[in-house]
Structures are given as C-alpha cells and as structure tokens.
Amino acid sequence: MGIIERKEREKEQRREEIVTAAEKIFFEKGLAIATMDEIAEAAELSKGTLYLYYKSKEDLYLAVAMRGSEIMYKMFLEATSPEKSTIERIAGLAEAYYRFFKQNRDYFRMYQYFDNSQFHKQVSQDMLHTCATNDQKIWDLVIGLIQQGIDEGLFDADLDAKQAAIILWANGNAIMRLMDREDTYFTEHMKLDLEATLQKAYQLILEGMMTKKGKVKYHAIRQIEETV
Amino acid sequence: MGIIERKEREKEQRREEIVTAAEKIFFEKGLAIATMDEIAEAAELSKGTLYLYYKSKEDLYLAVAMRGSEIMYKMFLEATSPEKSTIERIAGLAEAYYRFFKQNRDYFRMYQYFDNSQFHKQVSQDMLHTCATNDQKIWDLVIGLIQQGIDEGLFDADLDAKQAAIILWANGNAIMRLMDREDTYFTEHMKLDLEATLQKAYQLILEGMMTKKGKVKYHAIRQIEETV
DNA sequence: CCCATTAAATGACTATCAGTCAGTAAATTG
C-alpha cells in the first residue's frame, strides 16, 4: 500500500516541521518563556495540531534537544575515526565536546534541564526513554575508547573507564556552563579566562589518569597541534 | 523612635516568614510547579502581600536559595578553622561541599537555575546583586586558601588560584548534580558508584595540582582519616 | 478618648498560557 507509506512519510515530515518551528522559538526564548501559541504560529499550524504530535511542551522541548544530541554524536564519531591513534581519538573527543559547545551553543544550553528532577516529572516516559537511548550511544563511545586506552597501557590499569568518562564529562560540562552564562561575573569581575581554565582542567585530569607511556604520546600530539 | 524600629523589625520578620513558607513549597515542588497561592496559604497571608515583599516568584525563589548559600558559607568557614594546617583546610573544603550536598540537598538543587541565562532575565537586578555578593564571599574564601597553598609550596607555583578553585568546584558540582538525579540511569543502569567517582575526581585534580611536598602532606592526612 | 493620617494587608480581578475537544475539512475507499 503506497498511500499508507506516503502518509507515514508525511506524518514524519510534519513532526520534523514542528520540531523545526519549536527549535526556532526555544532557541530565542528558552523553555519557560516560549509559548505553544508562538510555536504553532511559526509552524503555520494550530496549537491543537502540536498536541497531536507531542504530548506536552516539555516533550517537544526534548525532541528539539535530541537533535543536539545527534549532532554531538556525529561530531564524536568524526573525532574518533579509526585511522587515528587511540590517544588522538581521546584528545579528539575532548576537543569535539568543546567544538560542539562553541558551534551549537543553543543545543548545549537546552541540556540544563536534563539534570532537573522536577523537569523529568513533566516529561513522558516515552520521550525520557528516547533520550536515555541516545545518551547511551554517546557514553558507550566514550567509555569504549577510554577502555581501549587502558588496554593499550595509555591509562592506569586500575582506572575505571566509566568513572573516567564521567569525570571528564563533568569537568567540561560544568566549565562550559560557566562560559555560557551571559553575565560578566566570571570573565570581567573575576578576570578569569574560562577557556584556559577548561584546557587546564582537561590536562590535569587526563595526565592524572595516564601512564608514563600515555603522557609521552599525549605530549607528542599536543606538540604537533601547537606547531600547526 | 522605638516604634519605627519595632516596625522595621516586624517587617524583616515578615520577610523571613514569607521565605520560610516559600522554602517549604519550593522544596516540595520546585520552581516550575510551586504556585504563589500555595506559598501565600503556607505563610497565612494573601498573595498580594507576598508581592509587597518580593517582586516576583523568581525573586522569592532566590531569596530561599540565599539561605542555602549562607549555610554553605558557614560550613566552609567551619571547615577551614585557623588552627588547622593549610592542607587540612583545603581537604576540608572539598569535604564540606560534599557534606553541604548531602545535608542540604534541597538547597543544592535550587542552584541549578543560577546557570540558566533565561532565568537571570526573570529576576530583579537587586536580587542578582545580592546573590553575586554572597557568591563572592565563598569564592574569596576558596581562592584565598588555594593561594595560601601555593605560597606554602603545597601547590605548583605556576598554578592560578582562581582557575584551580573553578576546576575543583566544577568537578564536584557536576558529579553531585548527577547524584541528585532521581532516575536510576547512572547508579543502576550504568552500575556506577558516583560517590567513588567524586572521590577519584577530587584526588586526580588535587594531586595534579600539588607539589611533591603537598602530596606527602595530603597523603599523611588522608591516612589519618582512614584509620579513624 | 476620638478622629485624621499613615501603613499593612487583602482578595477580586486581569492577562496569559498549557492543554482539550467538539466540530470541520480533506483525503481515501468502495
């Protein structure tokens, strides 16, 4: 039945159109200030139709955030292409996360709500499950790579790959959140270079986890990067 | 004029009563779900009265959060009492932050909104300024202590005390935020011990910043703690 | 003690917005 297939395709398209409209509004205003009427207008649909495709404003918000998640995953895949050495791939991941932040700040910003347990309660189980699946892909990639580093003797043998992944992520995420603050508290009032702080944090943590062999290889690639 | 003074005292009391009522409701429901009518009922006042004392729901929310800030500051002061050695005081700070999280999780949770630039726009300049002043006291304490560590040769001479403070805070904060998530994603699905991860992160970062002398003293006090 | 003045508090009211649902329009089918 070609018609059923076409209809499904069109339905999927409509879903995407709605997400595109929502994205525009959420990027401009954030979750709290954006309204469903605005989104409906941007999508050239009635508000009622939005609710045929998404259960709530919060679900729609997460649907937009998922786009960011997919972009990040693709950037991570590119940063870890198999022709590179393990150490390059690991350094590449940290760089890719920062590039994601710089180039897709609107998406990065949307993630703030993920940690909020009150927000979780306003979201459907379905959508939460989709998010968790997407997240898992990314964690698997990072953790797998760190495990490979451990196996190759670049990282301490007693390092837990999962712990290491969390620590690296936590650092980067928290410092980038500070960078994203629009007030001038840290940059002007505290006269702090947050980008340098981020680099320093990554360096401290990565080197703290590495074996002598790992550090040698890590410094070698950083040398090359700096001379380029 | 004793009457004017009494009136001012009563006004201040009323302000505190309102914050106490708001605290109860915000702790239970979070910013988005709590309503000003509920808070008014808890305060045994009409909603209009709340607005005589606070400009908006968000301002009132921050007034509650400031209580948490003050508790944290007091805990930090206690953790850094002058009779202790510098290394003990620095280790004490990290522990105190974790204790604040464990014992005052409701307050900890409220801070999530501080990073949200959309939230900043919904809050009065006055309140934002009060927050910044409170924040500054805490940063000054932490940064001053790390600077002392540098001066005493416990930390690398080329370490920037402000950067170090941010990195330590960023780590702890981000991992504790994960701990606070009410879903079981990290603990059960990923089988991760987040408390151990936090300890590991602190250890990596602190040791990465320390001189040999610093590490010796740090290990000495950790030894004592473990045997207690 | 009484009344004018000031200060504090009230709650009905407005505006806004998330979410619903009875009804309409369009596409499909037989």
Added chain:
DNA sequence: CAATTTACTGACTGATAGTCATTTAATGGG
C-alpha cells in the same frame, strides 16, 4: 458520489502570575 477515515482547527477551560482599589489596623495629635 456517498461513506468513512484521517488530519486539522480554534474556541474554550482551568490554572496561575501579577495588580490594584479597597479594607483593616496602628499611630499620634488634639
């Protein structure tokens, strides 16, 4: 072409942040 299914609409409901004219209480001078 009529019946049926599917997609969409927008007026409506209920909830809630914030306002403001009015009421209530306290104060102080006469």
